[in-house]
Amino acid sequence: MTINWKLVFGLIVLAIVVSVSYYQFVLNKPSEIAKAPTEIEIVPATGNVDDVVVALLNDADAESAILANIENDANLLIADSRAIDDFGQSYNEEF
Numbered sequence: 001m002t003i004n005w006k007l008v009f010g011l012i013v014l015a016i017v018v019s020v021s022y023y024q025f026v027l028n029k030p031s032e033i034a035k036a037p038t039e040i041e042i043v044p045a046t047g048n049v050d051d052v053v054v055a056l057l058n059d060a061d062a063e064s065a066i067l068a069n070i071e072n073d074a075n076l077l078i079a080d081s082r083a084i085d086d087f088g089q090s091y092n093e094e095f
Helices: 005-027 049-095
Strands: none
Touching: none
16 A cells, blocks of 8 residues: 555645644744733822822833833834835846
């Protein structure tokens, strides 16, 4: 009984595709995108100026972290766009 080599090759390719997709989507879960805070931290009114300054600095840090994530997302989109443009240029030069 002879095993058809096309069938074996197809099963190997299928196994590779399944294992790679399993690794990407199940084992390597994507990190979550920055989420807006759902609850606002209210600082109790103590009348102390230091508490107010600390609260303002904490808010500024949270805001800068959100803006940094937005900037990183924009840079990623720009890099993707450049890669797609480069691919299009090489395709146009080829044909």
